[in-house]
Amino acid sequence: MDNALLDARLTRRGFLRAGALVVGYATLGGVPHAIGTAEAAGSSALVNAWVRIGSDNSVAVLIGSAEMGQGVCTSLAQIVADELQADWTRVTFEFAPAAPAYANFVTHAQLTGGSMSVRGYYAGLRVAGAAAREMLKSAAALAWGVPASACTATNGTVTAIVGGVTKSMTYGALAPAAATLPVPASPPLTPDSALRFIGHSLPRLDLAAKTTGAAVFGIDVRVPGMAYAAIKHCPQLGGTLAVLPKKPSGATAIVGLDNAVAVVVEDTTWHAIQLARNLKPTWTIPSSVADLTTATIMTEAKSLMASATPAIAESVGNPAAAIAAAKLQLDATYDVPYLAHATLEPLNCTASVTRTSCEIWAPTQAAGIVAQTAATLTGLPLSAITVHTTFLGGGLGRKFEQDFIAQAIRVSQALMRPVKLTWSREEDFGNDQYRPMALARVQAGLDATGAVVGWRNRIVSPSILFQRGWVGPNDVDSQAVDGAIDLPYGFATRAVEYVRHTAEIPVGFWRSVGFSINTFVVESAIDELATLAGIDPLAFRQRLLANDARSLGVLNAAAALGGWNTPVPKGHARGIAFCEGFGSTVAQVIEIAGKAGSISVVRVSCAIDCGTVINPDTVAAQMEGGIVQGLGAALWGKMTFTNGVASPRNFNGYAMVRMRNMPQVAVTVLASGGFVGGVGEPGVPPVAPALANAYARLTGIRLRSLPMFTAPRSGD
Amino acid sequence: MITLNVNGTNYQVNAGSDMPLLWVIRDILGLTGTKYGCGIEQCGACTVLVDGHPQKSCDMDATEAVGRKITTIEGLSATGTHPVQLAWIANQVPQCGYCQSGMILCVAAALARNPKAKATDITGELENICACGTYQRIRNAVKSITG
Known part of the structure; x- marks a missing residue:
């Protein structure tokens, strides 16, 4: 962490008074209605930008990220509170206002995306919490006329032995004075062995509000x-x-x-x-609206696949020659549709x-x-x-x-x-910035031992970044190739190419973005190669990852959890997939039952290694949620367009996973430490390929086109 | 003017004859724990209890609710300590939380109707959408109540 940068962030200068949610009461329809969840109790002091302490000893941690379910209002508060030596039972949170002070320390922007909240705030918030703790100690030291080094901060109280007498003051009593002191730039951090909150599944701080209707969306x-x-x-x-x-x-x-x-x-x-x-x-x-038709877009994608000059996203050696000389070859083309976000709260x-x-x-x-x-x-x-x-x-x-x-x-x-x-729900579906469609062709070759000697992947897909003017017309869109390049498999020769589709359907960032497309393609193709080589799909991946202990650990944990090497019940089949992204590695084993055209998802077993874990239970919850989102998309998710008119327009035509579709989900959270990985997104990508791989084993049918099935239409 | 009994209180409201109950609750009474999600009785975010039965309020005319007891999430418990609410917290169910008022009310109604109901009977009737995918935790929460 750059302490000079942090110092600038942690000063109070330029800080906007927060009180983000406490905006008082509005009387409408004769019923007073509180706007907000935080109660203003007595006075409070902002010790530094991130910590507000009330005269009642409450500690509010300001949260720079948006809380959309992922649990950041708890996990980020845990980080600050741990260093602060706060009493967790008094810890609450406030959403920070938009201000430079609250920008993510890594992305330098106040945006919530890319699974960057904990990744971006972790180091900085530890310093922020430690700084506030040192300020509280200094305030006590000044009050007692002793050096700060004589003071100890523990569980919301500062104590010191002054003239043989033990003195103590609560954070609430010290906060007003502490708030006037300079913010230390390099406060000592708590040794990891002494951390009390980080790494523990503390209950979420937002659930009382979310079970009583009090949470204000x-x-x-x-x-x-x-x-x-x-x-x-x-x-x-x-x-x-x-x-x-x-x-x-x-x-x-x-x-x-x-x-x-x-x-x-x-x-x-x-x-x-x-x-x-x-x-x-x-x-x-515009007359070009006729082009905004699903079939036309796919025809154009095929034409681009065949004849466009691609931008090169990754190139090592000469895969074309290696594949031509290989013992076995795969040539498989996959496609995925546009998807809607369908957040339950409309815009x-x-x-x-x-x-x-x-x-x-x-x-x-x-x-x-x-x-x-x-x-x-x-x-x-x-x-x-x-x-x-x-x-x-x-x-x-x-x-x-x-x-x-x-x-x-x-x-x-x-x-x-x-x-x-x-927005009405119909406007929400009809005017989304959709997950882009894509067409991808993988060509790969295996030698006699089953090793991958060459790998080519050409991706045709609209560019989220080009549509925003962030890259040029012939550039690689980094989002479009995420999950297709820098694979841990490290194929001996490889080429990943990107062709921008010019369709003007607005496209945007959909949970896991490029990974939601490319992991389906890559992990399906890996499975097809395993089949071609006559090697078990887990063993095939283990060979590819033999020198990557972290990836292997995740893969093996998921396999163990999913009972990969145990007999499969009759009428069932398992598929496996792996993904490295957002700083984490995730593997999933999905077990399905049924027959061609009609399956149920029985069990999803997921392992994630996100390095340093703040709250294991919220990590597990993100895996569960990512799996559900991935299942809905893989099974049924699809938006279509006719002359620019989007369809469907509501949940009766856009099937979502419901209770009756919900498999058993088991999650293993590996905490290998040493880095901080993201968790909001990486649970999604392995789902579609693990499902397709299971389906291929169950039925002998390889589905290379998503969604796998026609969405059931529920009654209006 | 119609009179609606919501959470035990009678309210005189001036709602158009075709205004759905949802919007009376949200925009006129200001009880925003009941959510708009789809407007066509698909997602269940708007679920309230009408005479104890789960009812999607987005497509029910407010006039139809006259003379009936309406319970919203705000009225389930004065202190947020209904057994279903406590089970939801104990099992750390909500993520974004937007659908949970409807989920909680559906489960609370099923338990009130049949205190001996099996967990699978209760969750088997749950049709509401949770886009965050909290279904497994809902199952666990219900099981924690039914035993």
């Missing part, structure tokens, strides 16, 4: 004087608003946006949604723009970017902009985007009053 925000808005986008992607329709009866206002119209009403979101749904705006539809944002200020409440993964968006749209300086990050009812990458944020700001700006904008 973006969609629950209510501020005084607020109007309700709903949105209707052009039904065809790429279309723009030509003529703003007349304001419907009962509406307060109608606001034209680039590709959408917002309707504003006084009373309820439902009223706004009804009026928006019935609007008949005139749209300008929404509340904005209050005045001539001199802009305040935003949003379920956002990108508080830092939200502030920039607001500054750009309003022309106000960042100092006039306040961003409150609420709980997120799922994020999955979708709530990183700024479209719904910008809409709310623009509507509030047009009305100069607070507005909550909510």
Whole structure:
């Protein structure tokens, strides 16, 4: 950790007063309603940017990441509280405001993605917690007239022997004085052996709120004087608003946006949604919209696969020659569809723009970017902009985007009053920034011993980064090849190529991003090679990973958990897959039962090595959640397009894993230490290939195209 | 004006004749623990209890709820200590938490209807969507209650 950088972050200078969730009470409909989960109890002092201590000895840790289920409001608090020597029973959390002080120490941005929360904040938060502890000790030392080195901080209290008498003061009593002291740049860190919270499955801090209805998600925000808005986008992607329709009866206002119209009403979101749904705006539809059709996109992908000049993502040796000379060859083409994020909380944002200020409440993964968006749209300086990050009812990458944020700001700006904008579920499905489709061809060769002598993988897929202007038209999109390059298998010769598909369906970051595509391709192909070589798929991977103890450990742990070497019940089959990504390694064994066309997923056995573990239970929960997300996508997930119109538009056409589909999931969390790996995303990638590999063993049918099955349609 | 009994309190509300109960609860009464997820009775995030029975409130006209006892997550227990809520915490069920009001109410209703219900009977009826995938922990939480 760069201590100079950290020092700048830890100073209070420029820090915006947080109180992120405590915004008081709004009285609407005659019922007082608390906006927020934190109770302001007495006075409190911000000891440094990350620690607020109340006169009641409560310790609130400020959380720079968004809490979308992954448990960061607990795990990040554990890191700070451990160094702080806090009393865990008094620890709570607050979501930090958007401010440079709260940027992730590694990504230098206040964004939640890439499984970077613990990875990015761990080292810095340990220093922050230690710094606050030293400040509390210094405050006690000053009060008692002894050197700080004579003071001990333990479980929320500082003690020292002064003139033969043991003195003690609680953190709550010391905090106001501590807050006036300089923040030490290099406080001593607690030896790992003395850590009390890190590495332990402490109960999550957000569950009382999440079992009583008290947790405030973006969609629950209510501020005084607020109007309700709903949105209707052009039904065809790429279309723009030509003529703003007349304001419907009962509406307060109608606001034209680039590709959408917002309707504003006084009373309820439902009223706004009804009026928006019935609007008949005139749209300008570009002629290229015909290209935004699933079959056309696939035809173009095949053409690009055959004839485009690729960008080279990885190249070692001459795999073409090696494959040509190999004893056995594989040539397999895989494809995956566009996917929706389908977060259960639809997109929404509340904005209050005045001539001199802009305040935003949003379920956002990108508080830092939200502030920039607001500054750009309003022309106000960042100092006039306040961003409150609420709980997120799922994020999955979708709530990183700024479209719904910008809409709310623009509507509030047009009305100069607070507005909550909510997307209906149909708008949410229809105007996603979808996980891109992809077509990938793997050619590989095996020698007589079953060793992989050559590996070629050409990936055709739209570019998330190019669509944002972050890479050039002929560049490799790093996101598109994640999970396809730098594989731990280290094939002797290899070439990974990327061809950008130009389809203009908006694409975005979907939990595990490129890995959600490429791990399916790679781990399916590895299984096919194992079959070709006549080697057990686990043994085949063990050979490839023979010199990689960490990967081998994970693979073997998953195999043991899944009973790989035990007899498979009749009518059952197992598949295995492995993934190294987001700083972690994950392997899964999936056992299925049934027959061709009709299977049930019986058991998923998962092992993860994420190095340093903060909270083993939340790691396990992320694996469970990633597995469920991966299963839904692999079994049924698919968005299709016809002349730019997305389908389906609700959960009756987009099958999600439900209780009846839920397999038994077992998770082994390996903590090999020495590094900090991510956990939010790497549980997803191995699911699809492990499932396809199991299916191939069960039925003899190799499914190279996702989803594996047609989604069951549930009744409307 | 209609009168709705929500969590034991009578509220006079001015809801349009076709306004779903969900939006009366959320936007007029300000009880936001009941969630909007789909609007077509698919996801169950909007589940409330009507006379003790789980009901998806997104597609039920508020007028149909007149004269019936409506319980939302806020009314399940004054202190958040209903056995289902406690089991949810003991088993660390929620992730994002958005669906959990509906899940908890469904399970609480099943247990109230039949205190001797088997865990598999209760979870077998659970149709609600949890996009975070907390189903296994829900099973465990229910088992911890039914034994």
